[in-house]
Amino acid sequence: MKVIELKNVEKIYNDSEFKVHAIRGIDLDFEEGEFAAIVGPSGSGKTTLLNMLGGLDKPSAGDIMIGGTHINELKGSKLIDFRLHNIGFVFQSYNLIPVLTAKENVEFIMQMQRRPAAKRLERTRELLEKVGLGDRLNSRPNKLSGGQQQRVAVARALASKPRFILADEPTANLDSVSTENLLDIMEQLNREEKITFIFSTHDARVVKKAKRVITIEDGKVIRDEWKEEDVR
Amino acid sequence: MIWSIGWKNVWRNKARSLVVIVAVILGIFGGVMATGIMQGWIVQRLHDGIHNETSHIQIHHPDFINNEEIQYTIREYDTVACILDTTPEIIAWSPRVQLFAMMQSDWAATGTMLYGVDPVQEKLVSEIHLNIVEGQYFDDDYRMPSMVISSKTAENLKLLNYQVTEEKLDSLLTMEFPKDLIKKVESIGKKRFRTEKDFRKALKNALGQKQFKEYGNTLVDLFSFYRIRSKVTVTLQNKDGRIVYATFRVRGIYKTHNSLFDGMSVFVRKDDLKAYTNLADNEVHEIAVLCTDKETGTRVAKRLSGLIPGNSVLSWRELTPELAMYTDFSNIMGLIYVGIILFALAFGIINTMLMSVLERVKELGMLMAVGMNKKRVFQMIMLESVFLTLTGALIGLVVSGITIEILSHTGINFGVWAEGFEAIGYAAIVYPVVTTGNYISMLLLVIITGIIASVWPARKALKLNPVEALRTD
Ligand SMILES: Nc1ncnc2c1ncn2[C@@H]1O[C@H](COP(=O)(O)OP(=O)(O)OP(=O)(O)O)[C@@H](O)[C@H]1O
Ligand SMILES: [Mg+2]
Numbered sequence: 001m002k003v004i005e006l007k008n009v010e011k012i013y014n015d016s017e018f019k020v021h022a023i024r025g026i027d028l029d030f031e032e033g034e035f036a037a038i039v040g041p042s043g044s045g046k047t048t049l050l051n052m053l054g055g056l057d058k059p060s061a062g063d064i065m066i067g068g069t070h071i072n073e074l075k076g077s078k079l080i081d082f083r084l085h086n087i088g089f090v091f092q093s094y095n096l097i098p099v100l101t102a103k104e105n106v107e108f109i110m111q112m113q114r115r116p117a118a119k120r121l122e123r124t125r126e127l128l129e130k131v132g133l134g135d136r137l138n139s140r141p142n143k144l145s146g147g148q149q150q151r152v153a154v155a156r157a158l159a160s161k162p163r164f165i166l167a168d169e170p171t172a173n174l175d176s177v178s179t180e181n182l183l184d185i186m187e188q189l190n191r192e193e194k195i196t197f198i199f200s201t202h203d204a205r206v207v208k209k210a211k212r213v214i215t216i217e218d219g220k221v222i223r224d225e226w227k228e229e230d231v232r
Numbered sequence: 233m234i235w236s237i238g239w240k241n242v243w244r245n246k247a248r249s250l251v252v253i254v255a256v257i258l259g260i261f262g263g264v265m266a267t268g269i270m271q272g273w274i275v276q277r278l279h280d281g282i283h284n285e286t287s288h289i290q291i292h293h294p295d296f297i298n299n300e301e302i303q304y305t306i307r308e309y310d311t312v313a314c315i316l317d318t319t320p321e322i323i324a325w326s327p328r329v330q331l332f333a334m335m336q337s338d339w340a341a342t343g344t345m346l347y348g349v350d351p352v353q354e355k356l357v358s359e360i361h362l363n364i365v366e367g368q369y370f371d372d373d374y375r376m377p378s379m380v381i382s383s384k385t386a387e388n389l390k391l392l393n394y395q396v397t398e399e400k401l402d403s404l405l406t407m408e409f410p411k412d413l414i415k416k417v418e419s420i421g422k423k424r425f426r427t428e429k430d431f432r433k434a435l436k437n438a439l440g441q442k443q444f445k446e447y448g449n450t451l452v453d454l455f456s457f458y459r460i461r462s463k464v465t466v467t468l469q470n471k472d473g474r475i476v477y478a479t480f481r482v483r484g485i486y487k488t489h490n491s492l493f494d495g496m497s498v499f500v501r502k503d504d505l506k507a508y509t510n511l512a513d514n515e516v517h518e519i520a521v522l523c524t525d526k527e528t529g530t531r532v533a534k535r536l537s538g539l540i541p542g543n544s545v546l547s548w549r550e551l552t553p554e555l556a557m558y559t560d561f562s563n564i565m566g567l568i569y570v571g572i573i574l575f576a577l578a579f580g581i582i583n584t585m586l587m588s589v590l591e592r593v594k595e596l597g598m599l600m601a602v603g604m605n606k607k608r609v610f611q612m613i614m615l616e617s618v619f620l621t622l623t624g625a626l627i628g629l630v631v632s633g634i635t636i637e638i639l640s641h642t643g644i645n646f647g648v649w650a651e652g653f654e655a656i657g658y659a660a661i662v663y664p665v666v667t668t669g670n671y672i673s674m675l676l677l678v679i680i681t682g683i684i685a686s687v688w689p690a691r692k693a694l695k696l697n698p699v700e701a702l703r704t705d
Contacts, residue, residue, distance in 0.1 A: 056601055056699045077605050084603025091601075091702060094594040099240035104233065111233050112603060160603070 003163050003196060004030040004053060009062035011048050011219070022048040023059070024219040030164065030198060035190045037210035038200040045219040046200040047168050053198065054166045055083050067163050084112060088157030088165035090199075092172045095153035096141040102128060102152045103137040106159050113160055127155040131185050147178025151185060158189070164196035171206055183209045234608060238615030241588065242623065249620055252577075252584045256624025256678070257631065259573040263674065264632035267566030268664030269644065274558045275665045276489070277657055278526075283359040284488045286551040287326075287520035288529025289536065294544040296517055302331055302471055302509065307542040309514040315539055316521060321528045324356035327516040329502050329509065334467040335381075339390035339426055344495070346466060348502035348509075357522045360486050360499065366458045367484035370501060377504035379464055379480035382494035383487040387428070391459040391482060394431035395424045400455055413443060417451065428452060458485050466500075471510040478508045490657035563669070570674050574681040577621075581682065585617050585689035596693050597701025610690045617686030618679055625678035629671055636666045 011023035022045045030036060038046050051057040052064060055071045064071050066086060074082050083089075096105045103124050110120045128134055131151040133144075141149050150170055157165045167186075171179040187209055189195045199206075207213055215223040242249050282288060291312060296304035306312060309327075316325045329348030334341060351370035355361050360380070361369035370378055386392045396417060404414050416438045425431035435451060436444045459482075466478045480500055488494055506513075521536075523529040526548060533547035549556040589596070600609065643661040646653060650660035 051699050054601070077607075080600065080603055080605045083601070084605075089598075089602050091598060094598050094702070097237065097595065097599070099237060099244060100233075104236075108233050108237075109602060112605075112608065156602075 001032050002029050003032050003034075003067055004028070004198075005063075005065040006053075007063040007065075009049075009052065009059045009064060011045070011052065011057070012060045022219050023052070025062070026216075026219075026221055028214070028221065028224075030196065032163075032196055033190070033194040034164075034196050034198065034212055035187065035210055036198045036212040036214060037207050038198065038214045038216065039202070039207055040216040042202075044216050046216060048219075049216065050166050050168045050198070050200055054087050054089060055079055084109070084160060086163050088160060088162035090150065090153045090157050090165060090167035090170045092169045095156070096149060098141050101138045101140055102133060102144065102155075105141070105152055106156045109156055109160050123159060124155075127158055128152070130158075130189070131155045132181075145178065147174050147181055150174065150178070150182050154182070154186065154189075158195065164198060167197065167199035169200055169202065171201065171203055176205070179203065179206065234612050235615055238612055239619050241612075241616045242620045245588065245591075248584055248587065252580055252620055253624035253627070255577055255580055256621055257628040259577050260570070260625050260628025260674065260678070261632045261635070263566075263570035263573045264629065264636060264666055264670075265664070266569045267670055267674075268632075268636045268639070268666040269662055270565060270569075271562050271666065271670075272640075272644075272662040272664040273658050274555075274562045276659050276662065278555055278559055280489055280657065280659075281552050281555050282526060282529075282548050284363065285490070285493050286548045287357050288523045288526060288548050289521035289533045290546050290551060291519040291521065291536070291540070292517065292544050292546075294542075297544055297546075300330065300332060300517070302469060302511070302517075305511070305515040305517055306519060308540070309516065312519065312540050312543065315536070316519070319532060319536075321523050321532050323522045323524060324353065325519055325521040326350065326353040326357040327502070328354075328518040328520065329505055329511060329515075330517040331468050331509070333498075335385065335389060335498060336465045336467070337389035337391055337462055340388060342385065342388040342495075344385060344498045346468065346505075347497060347499045348505035349499055350502050354499075357520050360488070363486045363488050364484050365487045367460045367482070369484050369486070370499075372483075374481065374483070376463075376479065376481045377500060378483035380484040380486060380499040381464070381482055382497065383458070383485050384491050384494040385498060386458055386482070386485055388495065389462075389464065390426045391462050392428070393424055393426055393457055393459055394428065394452070394455050395457065396420050396422060396455055404454070409447065410443075413439065413447065416440075416443075428456070431455070458482075460485065466508075468508065470508060471515075476508045478505070480504070489654050489659040491654045492657065563673075566666075566670050567673055567677060570677055574677060578681050578685045581617060581621055581685035582688055584620065585613065585686055586692065588616065589613065589689045589693045593696060593701045596696055597698040600696065601698040601702060606694050609693055613690040613693055614683055614686040617689070618682035621678055621682035621685070625675060629675065633666070633671065636664050639664050 006026055006028040009023055009026045013020040013022055026049065038049065040046055048057065052059050055066075055074065058072055069082065071079070071082065097108065100108060106124045106127055107120050110123065125134070125137070128137055131154055133148060133151055133155070136144060136148065141152070144152065154165070171182055174182065183206055186197055190197055201207060211227050213223070213225050214221060291306060293304035293306055316322055326349060331346050332343065333346040334343050364380075365383060369380055381389070383392060401414065401418060404417070420434050420438050425434065432448065432452060435448060439447070462482050464480050464482055466480060468476060468478070470476050486494070521532075523532050530547040530549050533545050537545035596609065640663050643663045645661050647660050653660050
């Protein structure tokens with residue numbers, strides 16, 4: 001089943017006098033349960049694309065459907081609520097609220113979704129255990145390593161039970177061990193729980209783990225390849 | 233959890249928050265003190281006004297109010313007395329003969345209102361007998377009729393004298409004064425000064441500018457004395473329009489906080505006055521009535537004026553409208569003080585909250601990206617601002633509450649300006665008064681300030697675009 005459909009998406013930034021044509025006509029579909037990497041040189045439009053997928057930015061032309069909703073048409077608080085309930089985000093950094101513990105950071109998003117307190121606590125514990133932080137529930141972000149912080153962010157992204165998780169260069173600030181570790185956890189979640197991940201990266205080792213690799217250059221998809229084991 | 237985030241965010245930049253908190257503490261402290269002092273004064277002034285001067289209710293002949301002439305005595309005195317005696321809310325009442333008279337001592341003369349009172353009844357209504365500073369209040373019977381005057385009148389009649397006596401010089405030795413000072417004071421000699429001004433002049437000459445400035449007031453007080461038992465001759469017009477003279481002996485000196493009232497009020501026994509005025513026992517000009525409390529007083533006054541239509545019945549509210557107004561506005565005035573202080577503080581709070589928002593741009597962008605809606609963002613920042621302000625306010629209220637509690641027992645002495653205050657009826661020592669209602673309304677005002685001060689910073693946060701906020705630097 002398709003979670004995301006992009007039809008002829010364009011993005012032009014109208015910065016003062018400069019016009020930047022960041023995305024030049026992209027058609028893409030993502031299925032449920034994908035583990036897809038978006039790669040390409042710096043400035044090719046990866047972040048721009050992910051932002052549009054996440055409803056953080058609007059395309060200049062074309063259409064984006066998420067689970068049957070035209071998200072271009074959502075505005076204001078409707079759009080924010082849509083993100084809250086449908087999309088999980090992992091950013092490169094500044095993912096967590098520094099004054100809250102790991103547990104509270106994960107719980108907070110479910111509280112915004114108005115889930116019952118008892119369920120929240122149970123799920124928070126379960127998710128943090130899944131990302132290997134069962135013993136760091138009460139640590140504040142500044143007491144966690146960069147890799148651990150990113151894992152809390154993954155747990156937080158999962159907590160809201162989104163349709164898919166977007167991650168823009170989630171490993172950019174991590175050393176190789178932490179990178180490996182984070183990717184293993186994401187892969188495991190994808191394999192065992194069919195969580196859909198779409199992430200961008202520069203890192204060849206990260207690309208290797210992806211089941212689908214979408215290469216963009218100059219705002220256009222130039223390659224879109226699946227690994228053998230991923231039967232479509 | 234948004235509450236806990238708001239609270240925790242207050243402490244992210246401790247130093248900056250503490251500056252605001254300390255400012256709020258000081259502001260609240262100042263506001264509470266100002267309110268307390270002002271209300272203390274109003275309470276004192278109101279108490280004095282009622283218990284020394286007007287009582288709760290006064291009854292007069294309707295014409296007496298505009299024209300204080302001896303023939304305007306209260307109508308149907310016996311009926312009025314009967315009604316007053318049977319009104320349960322009335323604690324006591326006191327009939328007074330009231331005439332304008334000239335007072336003359338051996339050295340000076342002054343015009344005042346002369347009250348002929350029944351000391352027993354008068355003591356139940358008025359507290360003048362509690363304000364005796366020298367002598368006594370009609371306690372003993374002497375052959376010559378007694379008179380109680382104020383220290384102000386004593387001064388006017390030059391019955392307040394100054395003299396350096398052996399006895400008082402000796403008492404100086406036991407106090408901690410410089411040795412040469414005593415010698416200098418002694419050099420003034422045993423001369424008697426009839427006015428403060430002359431004595432001050434002599435004292436200044438003997439001591440020199442510097443020491444006079446330091447010890448002058450203490451010494452003036454120390455060497456002053458009332459010429460009690462002096463004769464005062466009273467000139468008045470009797471019921472038949474004839475000028476008569478009566479001689480009294482000063483037996484007591486009183487002093488209230490209102491020198492204007494003091495200067496105008498002299499008391500003698502009603503019975504002693506009778507022989508000169510030719511007024512019958514039931515011919516009086518004024519009845520002062522004390523009720524269980526001041527609000528009851530206004531109610532009873534209204535009722536009485538219906539019951540005794542031939543006379544004028546006025547409550548303390550009508551007798552001293554400015555006091556009634558102060559009482560009614562004292563609550564609001566306190567809030568206005570605090571309001572002004574908080575208005576100034578609001579700018580500091582806004583500044584702090586703006587800084588707090590601007591250094592958290594990325595975090596706020598992230599929160600909005602993952603689905604925190606505008607209402608929640610606003611709430612989070614507003615709570616932070618309220619907590620910041622409230623922390624300072626609560627500490628400030630506790631600190632000033634304790635201070636007020638202590639000062640309400642010890643009083644605050646504005647001795648240096650005593651004369652100025654007493655000229656308008658206010659005590660130099662004030663016992664601050666702050667009610668629970670005052671504290672609660674201040675607290676509410678603080679919360680409102682916290683909310684208002686957060687509006688601009690919160691709007692700044694809401695204007696953030698998550699994508700731009702998050703874009704790595
Ligand atoms: N807000 C903006 N205003 C104007 N131009 C922009 C804006 N954001 C991105 N661009 C431009 O759009 C193009 C695509 O940028 P984008 O950030 O999507 O690239 P990227 O593939 O994520 O690069 P990187 O690998 O460096 O993160 C770039 O030329 C960039 O300069
Ligand atoms: Mg990028």
